[in-house]
Amino acid sequence: MLVNLWLVGAWIALAIIVVVLVFVLNRRRRRREGVAVHVAHSDRLTTLPGYAAALRRYRVLLAAVLIAATLLAAAAVLLSGRLVSLTTVQPEMRNRDIVLCLDVSGSMIDYDAQIVETFSQLTEEFDGERIGLVLFNASAVTSFPLTSDYAYAREQLDTLHADLVDPDTDWAFANGTLLGNGSSMIGDGLASCVMRFDDLDTERSRSIVFATDNYVAGEQIMTLPEAGEFAQSKDVVVFGLNPGDVDSLDYIGEFADEMREVVEGTGGTYWALEDPAAVPSIVEQVQARQAESFTGEPILVVTDEPTFPVLAGFAALAAVMFVGWRLRR
Known part of the structure; x- marks a missing residue:
């Protein structure tokens, strides 16, 4: 039952990643498909310090969302594989x-x-x-x-x-x-x-x-x-x-x-x-x-250890949502 819940959680996480990425890519596509405005000497605009800073910030945010999405996917995979610790006790x-x-x-x-x-x-x-x-x-x-x-x-x-x-x-x-x-x-x-x-x-x-x-x-x-x-x-x-x-x-x-x-x-x-x-x-x-x-005879004790991938997954999901919101601005 626990494994099934982890699998459901993994699929939900992957679905959220797909939705966020589709939203970001779709927004970029709409911007490219918008009405083009021809501006003379635009190369001067790209050399402005403000434009360069904005471009760097956009690239950093894009890299951050990709990293967070990768971390979220990795956490989902780990959870689906059911992390456990094995110990042997002798009562x-x-x-x-x-x-x-x-x-x-x-x-x-x-x-x-x-x-x-x-x-x-x-x-x-x-x-x-x-x-x-x-x-x-x-x-x-x-x-x-x-x-x-x-x-x-x-x-x-x-x-x-x-x-x-x-x-x-x-x-x-x-x-x-x-x-x-x-x-x-x-x-x-x-x-x-x-x-x-x-x-x-x-x-x-x-x-x-x-x-x-x-x-x-x-x-x-x-x-x-x-x-x-x-x-x-x-x-x-x-x-x-x-x-x-x-x-x-x-x-x-x-x-x-x-x-x-x-x-x-x-x-x-x-x-x-x-x-x-x-x-x-x-x-x-x-x-x-x-x-x-x-x-007594040794007993193998199997203990589920989902804490780290769950926390990492929640942190990655929060990062994806935050960076996605920042990319919209």
Whole structure:
């Protein structure tokens, strides 16, 4: 679109040049075709200082209009060719990937809205890392894949939070999470989140923020300890958030102990959801892993540079119009 506008401007400039030149030449032709008046001894007139000065001024103005018209044409040609500058930049990137792994089984629904708020807090603290969100129950689905577009990630988390707190929600966010023998397959859910990491051959920091009460109600393909070993084999660190780890729920102690043992076995830490130190501690530990940044692939940046030919064209056009007006006098 920009190139087309420049072409239109170039044609307009050339048209103006043609009009001005035609006007000047036509005026000169009319003067030559006017009624001739024979003057004796006219050679004496041409030797007068005033006549000589006027002739020099006319020649200077004529040369000026030709130069200005040439400059205007050159500016139009440059604009039509689209002047650009090429630079190569290498963006700085973080070599950390974080998958937010959320249990959306029935025992977790009352806590999930709060956990999603916690996830939103995490995204506000990260800078340059890639994050993704996986929801699981009997099976796992990717809510959004690993991305460094935090605006998009927060938009998805806000939408999920709105669905969770809406009393008339249609539970569409849970579509695809019930394809299994039972519900709340904790081990399968963690293993699925480990499998969401890409580029496993590259050296990157990979972490999972794993939110579940670890209350299994079905037949799992992989137990939680087995899923923890799978995470260790892929060099994935798991940080656990357990909303069920509260003093009033004594029955949850066994599940909490198993979850704590698994996540700590991967090099991560275990937190009760209500612990105010959970979010800042997780962020600090994630950012402490391979904290150095690396340079991304070179990107060629093309920048339009029309300023000089545009200014030169306007100056030349103004000069053509002014000198043309002076030639009429």
